[in-house]
């Protein structure tokens with residue numbers, strides 16, 4: 001099934017949403033960075049500039065979650081569940097404020113950069129209530145087990161909220177079908193910009209192992225593949241990235257009445273720059289940050305976009321991208337983490 005951009009926009013408009021971002025975000029040429037890494041042309045889709053509370057990809061995703069919360073008559077959002085440098089927690093707390101709702105943001109103790117700095121500071125300023133829960137530290141290590149554990153903890157908090165007379169809406173994370181729709185919308189926006197510039201079939205490189213790439217994959221396929229999508233995982237996936245993305249994209253397709261089955265074999269998600277661990281400031285991440293700064297004055301965050309750019313550089317070095325390719329790098333934001341990482345960055 002393929003759809004025109006107008007038909008896809010209509011399908012999306014039928015899903016409840018709240019306007020949160022300053023959109024469209026700019027699509028900016030980065031000629032010196034293109035030359036430095038060795039691709040023919042590089043454009044940066046500045047989704048770090050989505051506006052709300054230092055922006056980033058989460059703003060597009062939260063538009064749909066807050067739409068669902070409002071449609072359900074909720075007055076309180078329960079979300080988070082990760083460490084203090086969570087972009088999701090920061091933007092959810094801001095989105096709830098912008099939609100006139102309360103937020104109970106749950107934080108997991110520990111992490112490499114805990115406390116009231118970077119995202120941790122902003123989330124504390126923005127949330128109605130913050131709960132740092134030891135029981136989240138005991139979550140199973142595997143992805144699905146962790147989500148199930150988190151869902152049980154959130155459900156208990158939801159019960160507490162109901163007992164206090166509130167109507168809670170629980171967001172267990174963005175890697176659920178509704179979270180995918182933000183980048184269906186983002187891809188529609190990008191496709192229009194590419195059409196206006198006459199750019200055909202660029203590689204769209206995005207730092208993701210979940211909802212962000214899934215949204216781009218879904219929209220790109222429904223629009224007849226105007227782009228070649230390259231996901232760049234920010235954590236080691238054990239080769240599971242394509243399956244995670246394909247499953248989410250397929251599940252989300254039903255939400256917009258355009259059911260699609262996506263074979264993971266057709267999804268490109270590469271984790272070769274994601275080691276040795278999530279959030280670790282590896283040499284590759286440092287090099288990516290330095291190159292973007294020195295060539296374009298462009299800031300990347302140390303956790304996500306630095307990994308994506310390092311992955312892009314690795315693909316060029318492996319000969320999988322060449323000076324014949326035009327690449328659009330989706331800057332997914334995450335910049336507040338820079339402040340938390342200050343000691344590591346300046347050392």
Ligand SMILES: Cc1ncc(COP(=O)(O)O)c(C=O)c1O
Pocket residue numbers: 056057087088174175207208209210211212213301304305332333334335
């Ligand atoms: C700045 C930033 N970039 C990219 C991502 C990747 O998101 P996902 O794998 O959920 O698509 C996240 C989400 O945590 C993020 O905060």
